[in-house]
Amino acid sequence: MSGKAGRGSDQFMVRLPDGMRDRIKAAADASNRSMNAEIVATLEEKYPAPRIDxxxxxxxxxxxxxxxxxxxxxxxxxxxxxxxxxxxxxxxxxxxxxxxxxxxxxxxxxxxxxxxxx
Known part of the structure; x- marks a missing residue:
């Protein structure tokens, strides 16, 4: 992650399909992080910041x-x-x-x- 997210960061409400919250919670527990941190880490993997060559x-x-x-x-x-x-x-x-x-x-x-x- 390029910067530390906090309460003042951008927020986005999202509706999750049935069962996804539980899967995110399980992944977060396994990674020893919050659900929010798990979601952000997953999004960072999928959508990395552009690299400057x-x-x-x-x-x-x-x-x-x-x-x-x-x-x-x-x-x-x-x-x-x-x-x-x-x-x-x-x-x-x-x-x-x-x-x-x-x-x-x-x-x-x-x-x-x-x-x-x-």
């Missing part, structure tokens, strides 16, 4: 470096299109975008945004 970040930072190393803004625009094409083909949940703001040197700022449909 650090190699994805290395690739994104390589794209950013490549974009910023372009000699002109027009070349940067071409490189960001190519980077986003690659990210989309690899199933990445993000795209790279230029902000409308510039830094103190007048350089356009890149940011990552959630890809459509992800």
């Amino acid at each position: 650090l190699s994805d970040f290395a690739e994104i930072y390589r794209f950013i470096g490549d974009i910023y190393s372009a000699p002109t803004e027009m070349e940067q625009d071409l490189r960001i299109v190519e980077a986003n094409r690659h990210l989309e083909q690899s199933g990445a949940p993000i795209v790279l975008r230029f902000s409308s703001e510039r830094d103190v040197r007048g350089v356009r700022q890149l940011y990552m945004a959630k890809a459509k449909g992800k």
Whole structure:
């Protein structure tokens, strides 16, 4: 589990089929935990939190470096299109975008945004 659940956590009412409460209670007793902890552990197994692959970040930072190393803004625009094409083909949940703001040197700022449909 990624964080400790408590009384302030999200709550969800669920109707259980006949006999399921007893099966959950038996499993919880066998695992020496509460029914709630048993249910959460089972859900965590079935629906694990998404894992971040650090190699994805290395690739994104390589794209950013490549974009910023372009000699002109027009070349940067071409490189960001190519980077986003690659990210989309690899199933990445993000795209790279230029902000409308510039830094103190007048350089356009890149940011990552959630890809459509992800």
